[in-house]
Amino acid sequence: MSATLDLAARQRPVAQEPAVTGAAARYAPMRRRAWRAGSIVLFVAAWQAAVHYRLSLGIVTFANVPSPADAIPALWALLHSPKLPMHLAASLTRVLAGFCAAAVVGVGLGLAIGRYRALEDVLLPPLEVLRPIPAVAWIPLAILMFPSSELSMMFITFIGALFPILLNTIHGVEAVDPRLVATARGLGTGSLSLYTEVVLPGAAPSIFTGLSIGMGTAWFCLVTAEMIAGQCGIGYFTWESYTLQNYADIVVGMALIGVLGMGSSLLVKRIGAALTPWYRLRGARQ
Template structure:
């Protein structure tokens, strides 16, 4: 009920602001809804959304593939952690968006640049939360697992990773949000398709209704991904 009231209040404020600023600067909710329906019927909005989601899946999957195993190694080995600490701390403060100019030189305009930006942006939250989760598991838990017969791969799959999973899932959730913001920025100038490209294209065409429709789509997809990550974390916690 509160969410519905908040949505209604937002629509009222939006309508009032549109009346003050004019439909060119800020189209009304009705005008945006009508344009969104046209974009959906033509298939354009769906095509760009699926393109962005495909890049997201590849880039985020890459971040998971490297971030979680490396985080486990760093969490379990002081030597590896010390060796990688300096490069990680140097690269971590640099946002994925800041790499777009360099990425254009390396990859050009196309698929590779947005995927690289996604993987880079999501990698550090996943890595650092995995390290923290593994370290929090503690040596006592590992020793207890060995006493109970767990060793080698089983020690990690049955003891270390389950204990670290809440932190890992938190890193996944944070990484999803950061990566989704980064891909839209990368698609502005680094891709010939996707929701970011769509926003930039319709900006040049002065179609504010289309720009806002794409922005709302980005927000809805981002909210859906965050909700999915939260439900996954709750489901895991329920099985603990």
């Protein structure tokens, strides 16, 4: 396999970037974090100003929208509510169950479809027909298919996460340099070793991109399912707040969904970066 790795090293262009040393290198991560935190502060300040001055853009008005100042007491009350652990545990369990199932099925099917044209011709067309169907359209069928609402909501998150993972895995497998595959076969690599030592490492960056996107869509689909079929969870809390006209709680629920989705997607991305040390993004990023 050393010849395979040598060929990959020769074929991969290495971008020449100016070296950053000294104090600039030490403070660059801190400066980026400051910019990111500042962008969030600026967004919240713009939101507060739009609500305070009842900004109206014609078809969009902020006259009835809760402000950040209204949401902070509601968030404080939720953090001290005994219902918060129940809502978080329910949503996290549903997301993780659906996402893990989607990861196993999506990566497995993607590796197979990406390598074999016969499987692509047989399996990909029906999957492409199912892919555009929105998650909300699956809810009535999921309720009929599964004996409990919990399983139906896990199925909705599974459907939401499956297709980004599947398509990114297929793309990653198809993007593997065929010369690497030919070299590995010329060295006598078996079918299983070809997958584990050439195809899977080559497709891993795309796979983890799909996993990160799939985690975000799993949260999106879970909220849709909880609004209709759930009795607890962050999505159910958000919808219940609307029906009870607790508008500040709607903002709190949306913020929790955003933070949980962003955090879980970032975690998947960091795990992917740790497991693919041979891959680094290259490009003219300023």
